[in-house]
Amino acid sequence: MRIRVTLAAVLVVGLALLAGAFVLVTLLGSVLTAQVCTAVRERAAELSGSAVRASSTSTELVQVIDRSGVVVGGRDIGRLASPGPACVKVEPSGYPEDFVFAASSLESGGEVIVGRPLVDVLDSTRFVSRVLVVGVPVMMLVVGGVTWAVTGRMLAPVSAIRREVDEITAGELHRRVPAVRRDEIGLLARTMNRMLDRLQSSHESRQRFVSDASHELRSPIAAIRQHAEVAQAHPERTTVDELAAIVLDEDLRLQQLVDDLLLLARSDEDHTEPRLTPVDLDDLLFAEAEWLRRATSLTIDTSAVSAGQVLGDEGALARMIHNLADNAACYARSRISFALTESAGTVVLIVSDDGPGIPPEDRFRVFDRFVRLTSARSRETGGTGLGLAIVAEVIRRHRGTIRITAASTFEVRLPRGDRAVAQSR
Incomplete structure (x- = not known):
């Protein structure tokens, strides 16, 4: 250059x-x-x-x-x-x-x-011509020298940035390029530093994800091994039915964890838009409410559910509603309420329960992966800390938002069906 x-x-x-x-x-x-x-x-x-x-x-x-x-x-x-x-x-x-x-x-x-x-x-014209014959090349040499020096001085930070970036490896993502100038090169350096911040954050997030996933996977595997070793060493202390029940429970936990991990991994790798098909959220809510009535003794209120249609992946949206309902069922004392309305081109879904709620300082953290706020949400109760992370990821891929408006109230906003088509275009 x-x-x-x-x-x-x-x-x-x-x-x-x-x-x-x-x-x-x-x-x-x-x-x-x-x-x-x-x-x-x-x-x-x-x-x-x-x-x-x-x-x-x-x-x-x-x-x-x-x-x-x-x-x-x-x-x-x-x-x-x-x-x-x-x-x-x-x-x-x-x-x-x-x-x-x-x-x-x-x-x-x-x-x-x-x-x-x-x-x-x-x-006179010959004299001026001789002066110009000598002066024009000299002037060109001066311009070339000045341009060479100025461009070298201007591009020196670029060379420094290139050398620094060339030395940054996956284990040194904490390093940053020099960004002391206030011109376009300084802006480039600051942009690259922001990119390195994102790469470092993503790398650390993946490392935490792998570490947490490994830790979570070890628990059911260790439990199965422990009970199998006890049954093998002391067959009189257990029966085949008891051992089969324990192994089946741990295997179900393991399968659920693996399914959640695969879903999040595919979501991280897949940057394409979800399949856009008309989905009636009210039908999904009524189906989930019916399942809760059969599986729990809680009071399920669906009186505030009205029609609401969005464009998206029906399976993913059903998983999102199930995870929110499962989270509410784990904390609710006696009652879970569902609400669904349309407002200004947006479908608003609300899930609330009468449980202890989430402290304000933790209302953003609960959507991170492998987060458990209390001992009530422990491994023994079947929680993996991935349910709300999956909810947040599904909503993000459907161009929606989620927030906790009260201690035990989750509010989801998704573009209405016709508006989702306009946004996708």
């Missing part, structure tokens, strides 16, 4: 200087020739009153022509053609340079012709 910028600057300046030099020399010759023409015309007018006494000098040619066209005075260089009222440039016989001639009429009917050489004009 440094070489290209320098060559471009030298080329542009060189072309501009060459064009300017050509124009300067041309204008200089034209102006000086015009001055000689003016002087010659004035001299011819001056001599027209005393043409008979007019004579040529070393710097001036004069011819006097009578009415019949015969040369009657001045330098004998042959008959000069009359230039008329305008100046003409002619190289007379016996002279190595051009002259400018002008004529003036005599009262007797003839005319006087005066000519002066253009040697001074040619000398």
Whole structure:
């Protein structure tokens, strides 16, 4: 880039200087020739009153022509053609340079012709041309040197950024590039640092995810191994039915955990839009409420559920509603309430319970992965800490939002069906 910028600057300046030099020399010759023409015309007018006494000098040619066209005075260089009222440039016989001639009429009917050489004009233009022949390359060299130095100084931070980024590895994501300037390069450095912040955050999140997932997977595996070893060493202490029941429970926990992990992993890797099909959230809510009535002794209130349709993945939305309902069932004392309304192009889903609720300082943290706020939500009760993380991910992929508006109330907002189509376009 440094070489290209320098060559471009030298080329542009060189072309501009060459064009300017050509124009300067041309204008200089034209102006000086015009001055000689003016002087010659004035001299011819001056001599027209005393043409008979007019004579040529070393710097001036004069011819006097009578009415019949015969040369009657001045330098004998042959008959000069009359230039008329305008100046003409002619190289007379016996002279190595051009002259400018002008004529003036005599009262007797003839005319006087005066000519002066253009040697001074040619000398001046030659001198300026020589100066430009030397000056233009020197100026191009100066421009090239200055451009090379300035671009090198400007691109030095870019080289420093490149070297720093080249040395950053997955184990050194805490390093940052220098961002001390306040120009576009400084803006680039700050943008790269923000990118490194995101990469570091994502890397640390993945590390925590792998660590937490490994820890969660070890628990059911260790439980199955423990009971199997006890049954093998002391078969009289257990029965096949008891061992099968324990292994089945732990296997179900393990399967649920693996399914949740796979769902989140696919969500992290898949950046495509979910399948857009019309989904009636009220039908999903009624189905979930019916399941809760059969599986629990809680009072399920669906009186505030009205029609609400969105565009999205029905399976993912059903999973989101199930996880919210399961979370409410784990904390509720006696009652869970569902509500569904449409407001200003948005479908609003509310799930609340009469449990102890979530403290305000934890209402953002509960949507992180493997987060358990109390001992009530422990491994023994079947929780993995992934349910609300899956809820947040499903809602994000459907261009919605979720927040905890009260201690035990979750509010989900999703674009209505027709609005979701407009946003996807």
